[in-house]
Amino acid sequence: MRVLVVGATGAVGKAVVTELAARHEVLQASRSSGIYPVDIAQASSIAALFKKTGKIDAIVAAFGNVHFGLLGEMTGEQFRIGINNKLMGQVELVLQGQHYLNDGGSITLTSGILSDEPIRLGANASAVNRAVEGFVCGAAVELPRGMRINVVSASVLVESLPTYAPFFIGFDAVPAARVAMAYARSVDGADSGKIYRVR
Numbered sequence: 001m002r003v004l005v006v007g008a009t010g011a012v013g014k015a016v017v018t019e020l021a022a023r024h025e026v027l028q029a030s031r032s033s034g035i036y037p038v039d040i041a042q043a044s045s046i047a048a049l050f051k052k053t054g055k056i057d058a059i060v061a062a063f064g065n066v067h068f069g070l071l072g073e074m075t076g077e078q079f080r081i082g083i084n085n086k087l088m089g090q091v092e093l094v095l096q097g098q099h100y101l102n103d104g105g106s107i108t109l110t111s112g113i114l115s116d117e118p119i120r121l122g123a124n125a126s127a128v129n130r131a132v133e134g135f136v137c138g139a140a141v142e143l144p145r146g147m148r149i150n151v152v153s154a155s156v157l158v159e160s161l162p163t164y165a166p167f168f169i170g171f172d173a174v175p176a177a178r179v180a181m182a183y184a185r186s187v188d189g190a191d192s193g194k195i196y197r198v199r
């Protein structure tokens with residue numbers, strides 16, 4: 001299969017690329033990619049990406065910024081960081097990408113454990129993650145031509161603890177390679193509308 005991974009250079013994306021490259025042609029897109037550069041915050045940039053990839057069999061989204069901060073100090077502008085980047089970036093990737101997917105193709109999005117397990121400073125992340133999951137739930141019943149869509153909701157990665165450990169005290173961290181297996185199940189399997197919770 002030809003699989004497009006957006007966010008291929010990230011902690012999640014790198015592990016997904018390693019897992020999928022064993023049996024698929026993986027097109028690696030990211031903000032700084034030399035071959036498939038994309039700014040997921042710009043619809044026109046996503047359009048240029050798909051024009052370059054042409055028809056594909058699977059799309060994986062492994063990106064998404066959110067705002068971490070105290071609810072009592074949060075502004076609407078800060079809240080919109082998660083909406084505009086992690087939510088609308090993935091939504092736009094689906095809205096445009098469905099037209100480039102071959103019959104039976106799949107889309108795999110990314111949410112995260114904060115949709116189920118809230119933490120302090122995480123209101124934007126919890127809201128956006130649930131919105132992504134809600135979008136997948138709704139889109140799955142409508143996608144034509146046998147196309148499928150799923151979402152992976154992982155706990156914090158072992159590899160990301162140097163950055164995120166203070167936010168996730170008491171959480172079980174998961175190795176990126178194990179998280180990547182959920183993306184593989186979505187790409188290679190038959191599920192649609194599923195939330196893979198990797199905990």
Ligand SMILES: NC(=O)c1ccc[n+]([C@@H]2O[C@H](COP(=O)([O-])OP(=O)(O)OC[C@H]3O[C@@H](n4cnc5c(N)ncnc54)[C@H](OP(=O)(O)O)[C@@H]3O)[C@@H](O)[C@H]2O)c1
Binds near residue numbers: 031038
């Ligand atoms: N890390 C964790 O512990 C963890 C756990 C559960 C869920 N998640 C979720 O997984 C997703 C990825 O997290 P991560 O930790 O892997 O992130 P990361 O290491 O910061 O990597 C982010 C990736 O997204 C790309 N990117 C960033 N801004 C972009 C833009 N505007 N346009 C296009 N590409 C852009 C980066 O490209 P460049 O390198 O080219 O800039 C990079 O490939 C996020 O939604 C996060 O919430 C992460």
